[in-house]
Amino acid sequence: MALKHIGLAAALLASTMLGTVRPASADGTVKVGVLQSLSGTMAISEVPLQDAELLAIEEINAKGGLLGKQITPVIEDGASDPSTFAQKATKLIEEDKVVTVFGGWTSSSRKAMLPVFQRLHGLLWYPVQFEGNECSPNIMYSGAQPNQQALPALTWAEQKGYKKVFLLGSDYVYPRTANLILKKHIAHDGLTLSGEEYVPLGGTDFSSIVAEIQQSKPDIIINTLNGDSNVSFFKQMAAAGLTPDKLPVMSFSIAEPEAQAMGPSLLAGSYTSWNYFESLPSPTNAGFVAAYKAKYGANSVVDDPMVHGYIDVYEWGAAVKKAGSFDPEKVRNAAIALGYSDSPLGDIKFAPNQSLVQTGYIGELQPDGQFKIVWSSPKPIEPVPYDPLTFPGKSCSAHTTF
Amino acid sequence: MQESAFLVGQVFNGISVASLFVLAALGLALSFGLMRVINMAHGEMLMLGGYLAYLTISIVPGPLGIIVALPVAFAGAALLGAVLEFTVIHRLSARPLDTLLATWGVSLVLQQAARNLFGAIGVQVVAPSWLNHTVSLSSGPLEGLTLPYTRLFILLVAGLVLGAIALLLNKTRLGLYVRAVNQDRPVAAAMGVNARLVDLLVFSLGTGVAGLAGVILALLGPVTPTVGQSYIVPAFLVVILGGLGSLVGTTIASLMVGLFTALIEIFVDVSVAQVLLLVFVIIFIQFRPQGVITVRSRALEG
Numbered sequence: 001m002a003l004k005h006i007g008l009a010a011a012l013l014a015s016t017m018l019g020t021v022r023p024a025s026a027d028g029t030v031k032v033g034v035l036q037s038l039s040g041t042m043a044i045s046e047v048p049l050q051d052a053e054l055l056a057i058e059e060i061n062a063k064g065g066l067l068g069k070q071i072t073p074v075i076e077d078g079a080s081d082p083s084t085f086a087q088k089a090t091k092l093i094e095e096d097k098v099v100t101v102f103g104g105w106t107s108s109s110r111k112a113m114l115p116v117f118q119r120l121h122g123l124l125w126y127p128v129q130f131e132g133n134e135c136s137p138n139i140m141y142s143g144a145q146p147n148q149q150a151l152p153a154l155t156w157a158e159q160k161g162y163k164k165v166f167l168l169g170s171d172y173v174y175p176r177t178a179n180l181i182l183k184k185h186i187a188h189d190g191l192t193l194s195g196e197e198y199v200p201l202g203g204t205d206f207s208s209i210v211a212e213i214q215q216s217k218p219d220i221i222i223n224t225l226n227g228d229s230n231v232s233f234f235k236q237m238a239a240a241g242l243t244p245d246k247l248p249v250m251s252f253s254i255a256e257p258e259a260q261a262m263g264p265s266l267l268a269g270s271y272t273s274w275n276y277f278e279s280l281p282s283p284t285n286a287g288f289v290a291a292y293k294a295k296y297g298a299n300s301v302v303d304d305p306m307v308h309g310y311i312d313v314y315e316w317g318a319a320v321k322k323a324g325s326f327d328p329e330k331v332r333n334a335a336i337a338l339g340y341s342d343s344p345l346g347d348i349k350f351a352p353n354q355s356l357v358q359t360g361y362i363g364e365l366q367p368d369g370q371f372k373i374v375w376s377s378p379k380p381i382e383p384v385p386y387d388p389l390t391f392p393g394k395s396c397s398a399h400t401t402f
Numbered sequence: 403m404q405e406s407a408f409l410v411g412q413v414f415n416g417i418s419v420a421s422l423f424v425l426a427a428l429g430l431a432l433s434f435g436l437m438r439v440i441n442m443a444h445g446e447m448l449m450l451g452g453y454l455a456y457l458t459i460s461i462v463p464g465p466l467g468i469i470v471a472l473p474v475a476f477a478g479a480a481l482l483g484a485v486l487e488f489t490v491i492h493r494l495s496a497r498p499l500d501t502l503l504a505t506w507g508v509s510l511v512l513q514q515a516a517r518n519l520f521g522a523i524g525v526q527v528v529a530p531s532w533l534n535h536t537v538s539l540s541s542g543p544l545e546g547l548t549l550p551y552t553r554l555f556i557l558l559v560a561g562l563v564l565g566a567i568a569l570l571l572n573k574t575r576l577g578l579y580v581r582a583v584n585q586d587r588p589v590a591a592a593m594g595v596n597a598r599l600v601d602l603l604v605f606s607l608g609t610g611v612a613g614l615a616g617v618i619l620a621l622l623g624p625v626t627p628t629v630g631q632s633y634i635v636p637a638f639l640v641v642i643l644g645g646l647g648s649l650v651g652t653t654i655a656s657l658m659v660g661l662f663t664a665l666i667e668i669f670v671d672v673s674v675a676q677v678l679l680l681v682f683v684i685i686f687i688q689f690r691p692q693g694v695i696t697v698r699s700r701a702l703e704g
Contacts (some may be wrong), residue, residue: 044522263526
């Protein structure tokens with residue numbers, strides 16, 4: 001852990017030093033922005049994501065870089081605060097002159113950065129599952145759309161015979177919208193909604209919610225809490241005797257690192273829905289996992305957003321090569337429909353609506369902190385940014401402008 | 403579960419949350435009453451208590467780890483409080499507003515120190531198995547009521563700490579000095595009370611109690627570098643509501659905040675409950691600006 005931080009600090013120092021000596025693209029380097037929360041409540045998830053993005057940059061550099069240039073990452077801290085994200089995104093594009101930015105986690109951070117990228121004609125690669133309902137020409141959405149994560153989870157729950165669903169989330173845009181979509185489908189499919197609760201981001205007191213869950217006796221809880229709040233929720237559920245083996249919990253923001261940090265003993269038996277698990281058996285994935293562990297330590301784990309951050313860098317690299325340019329608009333046009341059949345998460349490509357076509361998986365957490373894959377979608381799922389049941393008449397087609 | 407059991411359960415939850423608030427806020431109330439100092443680094447004393455619990459439990463595993471962690475966290479946080487009082491707060495005693503800024507700086511330094519030492523992700527304190535039980539009523543009028551041992555344990559610790567501090571303040575010579583300095587510092591000093599030492603002791607006592615609160619927090623949530631931040635706002639709320647510097651006031655205010663939140667959450671979700679709580683406090687302060695209990699103190703009349 002200490003070594004990792006020294007490495008980070010060194011990378012940060014190196015990038016700032018390079019930044020002052022060499023202007024963008026003037027000689028053998030090109031700058032890209034890496035903008036995640038390195039402090040605050042989201043750091044638990046975003047620091048490893050940043051590590052994965054830096055690993056991909058390092059690997060591409062080791063193979064000779066792009067168009068004869070080495071990639072220099074400029075690292076900024078979004079500090080779990082949307083306005084800081086917007087500020088740092090502006091700084092990266094205007095002052096550091098980066099050609100593209102990899103970053104963001106919460107939807108609030110993405111929503112805050114969106115106008116910045118549209119105004120300054122930048123391109124953001126956003127790696128996290130989100131609520132859809134947004135379609136910007138300046139963002140590549142590689143994380144799951146609701147129909148690639150939330151709806152597969154509901155389909156799975158129905159197939160398991162769960163009828164009463166309790167929705168619990170942090171109080172911000174992703175859980176609110178995801179639950180809006182889920183409620184439409186719960187009603188449409190003839191299931192029962194036994195409760196719906198929101199806790200402020202970073203909230204730690206779940207006593208009332210646990211009491212409500214005990215009273216309403218759902219078959220399954222769909223949990224969209226984000227960050228540290230999950231630890232408080234599972235601890236207080238366990239203290240009340242409601243461990244995941246007694247009442248199944250399906251979480252959308254808990255992956256391998258969160259499970260490791262919270263202690264698998266607390267969460268074992270709970271479910272989660274993603275487009276990637278570290279336990280996926282493909283050789284490419286094994287290679288990626290090995291490279292990550294070699295760089296960040298044998299005890300480190302990888303998860304869905306990290307892999308999306310990692311493949312975003314590769315997708316960007318492939319699109320730069322295809323376009324023969326670092327220009328954000330040309331890169332975006334080149335990235336569409338650029339097939340990537342051998343990625344750690346399998347066969348993927350960007351659809352014309354700039355979201356990723358990818359497979360959905362349901363995993364059950366094992367006591368060793370890894371997920372056992374218990375269900376997968378029959379084939380890669382096309383991304384649908386606007387759920388037809390919830391937002392009828394809205395759709396997202398290919399962008400021609402930038 | 404029956405409605406009455408649910409209601410009683412919520413009252414219990416409210417008291418349990420209140421017991422956490424009282425431990426978190428007590429130190430703030432004491433040091434403000436005595437020294438007119440607002441310690442912005444108070445939340446980081448909770449954080450320190452959490453990390454000390456983590457370290458203690460990794461050295462002393464097994465069922466008694468958490469019991470050993472309590473005095474360790476108290477001593478560690480009290481020691482850090484004493485250092486903070488001696489190096490920063492005492493030196494700024496003539497400029498109370500500056501202590502606000504200085505202690506806020508200290509809080510940032512402590513957060514970053516925790517981040518560098520333990521990592522941004524935070525550490526995990528697992529409750530011992532003897533706390534992993536519940537008292538469940540399966541018959542009678544309160545059928546379905548479940549009281550987790552963890553929350554009963556928190557209640558017990560808070561009760562013991564409150565009792566011990568009440569005894570200390572009301573029955574010992576040190577308590578007499580504290581009350582004397584609280585009421586009139588120059589006169590107490592003229593009577594031979596070492597006001598300087600009283601300041602130091604009360605401040606460390608307050609941070610020590612915050613350290614205890616940190617251990618308890620670790621049973622309910624994560625231990626992260628920023629954990630103190632989530633509790634500092636309710637703690638200030640309790641201090642203001644309770645009347646500055648009063649033990650009884652702090653306790654009553656904690657109960658008010660805890661019960662208000664728990665009962666209102668029957669009707670609205672947690673986010674709305676927070677808004678309503680703030681509205682309640684604003685209205686309460688309009689009608690009773692001095693808080694629940696009025697403490698007569700020259701320091702506060704200034």
